[in-house]
Amino acid sequence: MHIVLDGVLRRPDDALAIEEDAPVTATILDDAGRPRAVETVEPGELAAFVAQRERERPRWVWSTAADWYPVLLASGVRIERSHDLRLVAAILDREWDGADPVAEHRAQLERIDRAPERRRLELLVAAESAGALIAVELRHAGLPWSAEEHDRLLTELLGPRPATGRPAALERLHREIEAALDGASVNPDSPQDLLRALRAAGLRVDSTRACALKSIDHPVIPPLLEYRALARLAAAHGWAWLEAWVRDGRFHPEFVPAGVVTGRWASVGGGALQLPHQVRSAVRADPGWVLVVADAAQLEPRILAAMAGDAAMLAAGADGDLYAGLVAAGIAADRRQAKVAMLGALYGATTGDSGRLMPRLAKAYPRAIGLVEAAARDGERGRRVRTWLGRASPPAGAAGSPQQARARGRFTRNFVVQGTAAEWALCWLGGIRGRLTAAFPGRWPSAVPHLAFFLHDEVLVHTPEAHAERVAAILVDAADDAGRLLFGSPPGTFPISIGVARDYAAAKP
Secondary structure (H helix, E strand, O other): OOOEOOOOOOOOOOOEEEEEEEOOOEEEEOOOOEEEEEEOOOOOOOOHHHHHHHEEEEEEEOOHHHHHHHHHHHOOOOOOEEEEEHHHHHHHHOOOOOOOOOHHHHHHHHHHHHHHHHHHHHHHHHHHHHHHHHHHHHHHOOOEOOOHHHHHHHHHHOOOOEEEEOOOOHHHHHHHHHHHOOOOOOOOOOOHHHHHHHHOOOOOOOOOOOHHHHOOOOOHHHHHHHHHHHHHHHHHOHHHHHHEEEEOOOOOOOOOOOOOOOOOEEEEEOOHOOOOOOHHHEEEEOOOOEEEEEEEEEHHHHHHHHOOOHHHHHHHEEEOOOHHHHHHHHOOOOOHHHHHHHHHHOOOOHHHHHHHHHHHHHHHHHHHHHHHHHHHHHOOOOOOOOOOOOOOOOOOOOOOOOHHHHHHHHHHHHHHHHHHHHHHHHHHHHHHHHHHHHHOOOOOOOOOOOOEEOOOOOEEEEEEEHHHHHHHHHHHHHHHHHHHHOOOOOOOOOOOOEEEEEEEEHHHH
């Protein structure tokens, strides 16, 4: 059974928003999309209506979970399944103006039913919609965060919070930078001013990016790199961030499912997908609770091997470290070189170690390398490519120069792998959510283990300490399930590293 909700809701900051909104129309459909009944839900009764109907395990259909689901969570109502019309419309390359969600839902079901790879597309639609629910739940539950520890870390790294101007550590490093440049006045926060000062000191530089500066041997480089790192921390996750984003002991990130064209998530403010290592120990479990952190090891290369059905590459990672397997196979001299080679294959590098080792990779793993090479050629010719479950790359647009064609080839080469990795991660997340709900009934999220954070190939669960071992097993089992769902692969194809501790820095595998 599907229930389509239609109405005008604004995202609530408090319970009054539900009382003030207009009635909601709930259209009950059978699994084929045929209407069975229509009900009008009066203002203020939506949560009660959904809670009652949820006992029948329907699939809730709405414009987007980001608009509807916060209303329900604010009233203590969680749902099991949904169909997110806007996200699915994007997958299906449909333009939808938000009108008549019942007709749009029917059209989407018909499009999915006609798809050549219908079962894969059905899995993508279900996983994408489940991910939308999880994104809202992550924001609602929040990531446990110690403001006191965060302030202590900032003070230790930057000095006391200044009333105005730069923190003391940045002022000290600024003086060291100018001293290393023979007293020249320079603003290290200005790339243009910094580039001018470096060139005036006789350094041949075309960029102030860290990767370019690290190759230069000059006394100014160490304090400059340290300044850049600390300045970035102060700006992105300093005291102003702490005041804006942490309340009641929780960081409430706002994730954007499929915010990247490959299907990866993005975030709106708060830097949720770029938490710096300097402040990760501020992520602190509640008393009596711990953080269970799971990291999918070398996910994208393993996804490539599974997509291609490359038995040799799958075997290289069978012992848990794919890069060590490349070294053992004689493809690379050491693990660092093996990682560089594999990243070059995924991103289309043609120079340095990546380019030099590419022929060896192609000879050892012809099916895997052939897959990304074919995707690159399709991109260069202006063709669209698809992930394993069917998400299409953006249209190529007008024909461009040979350089633009090669750039698009590098994009499509990585698109098929990164997009499929995002699909695997969605299935992993959905499996974790379902298993946690079944294994730990109780008041969510305050009394039971629950998802608290997600970062592409990493998941964090906040749990009472007594349940940590069981939660860790769930994370591993869900990874195995995700591999079977997508590729029919055996357990262990996508190994998971697990860490358990009171704070994120200590728990991170």
